[in-house]
Amino acid sequence: MQRRGVRQVQLGNGLYPTEDAARQFGLDRERLAEIFWRGVNTDYGRLQATGERVRLLLASGKELRLTHPNGTDLRVRIAGRPVGVSDGVISPGDERRGGASTAVWLPAGEVYVTPVPRTAEGTAVADRYFFEGGVVEGLRLEFKQGRLTAMTARSGLERLRRFYDAALAGKDELGAVDIGINPDVNIPEHSRMVGWMPAGMVTVAVGENLWAGGNNSSASGVVPFLPGTTLMVEGTPVVREGRLVATEETAAR
Known part of the structure; x- marks a missing residue:
């Protein structure tokens, strides 16, 4: 559908307030519904203004660096x-650009980029990763020359x-890096x-990345969220310890 330029709106984006989702997040359904609809509204x-500021920062940069005390x-x-x-x-x-630009996920609020192939180097650690009703604790992904070379965890990996x-x-290619920008979706303490x-969530996607404008159509996707991460572009902070600061830095100049 993206190739034909058909506009798509998908409601949910991983947060639709079902009983199962609320239980997974440790919330009651009413609280999750409140968070969800506040984000939609x-x-x-x-x-749009926030997204454009973050987009310009990434578009003018050559390299992203993600760090976290947990080992990330x-x-x-990302040059070019x-x-x-x-x-x-x-x-x-968006309609003229076509492809991924014609799709909207609600609640909205993301800026994303696909990497230069074979350039991802280092480690991403997700303290918790939900998968098929289970929980993987301490998921550790190691990358070399753009590919996932090792996947380990403290528990729940099987x-x-x-x-x-x-x-x-x-399945082993780093497909995209995604930055959350919606200030009205707040994660309860x-x-x-x-x-x-x-706002401030960093996500890495391994495998399929057609949704981000890439060309990896693998049926596989390992997509850990990395809350609390710092993300820098050419030494300029976009996210600092899980807080979106790109707009603050821009406004201060």
Whole structure:
């Protein structure tokens, strides 16, 4: 559908307030519904402006670096790569660009980029990764020359490992880095909630990346959220310890 330029709106984006989702996040369904609809009803003009500022930072950069005290230290080259924005609006410019630009996920609020192939080097650590109703604790992904070379965890890896091992070509390529920019999706303290769009969330996607404008159509996807991460572009902070600071830095100049 993206290739034909068909506009798509997908409601949920991993946060639709079902009983199962609420239980997974350690919330009651009413609280999750409140968070969800507040995110859907965000100020889209402000979201567009934030997305454009972050997009320009990434588009002008050559390398991303992700760090976290838990062991995350990952470098990814992005020079010349297109940067996408999911801001809840499909503008005439989005329609002209086509592809991933014609899709909207609600609640919206993401900026994403696919890496220069074979450039990802280092480690990404997710303290908790939800997969098929289970929890992987301390998921550790190691990359060399753009490919996932090792996947370990403290516990709960067995089901994810079977899924990954059964996948075909492209499953081991770092597909995208995603930054959340929605200020109205707030993660409650002491909950287990994660999501793409909360402002300051950093996500790495391994495998399929057609959604981000890439060309990896692998049926596999390992997509850990990395809350609390710092993300730098050429030494300029975009996210600092899980807080989106790109707009603050821009406003201060």
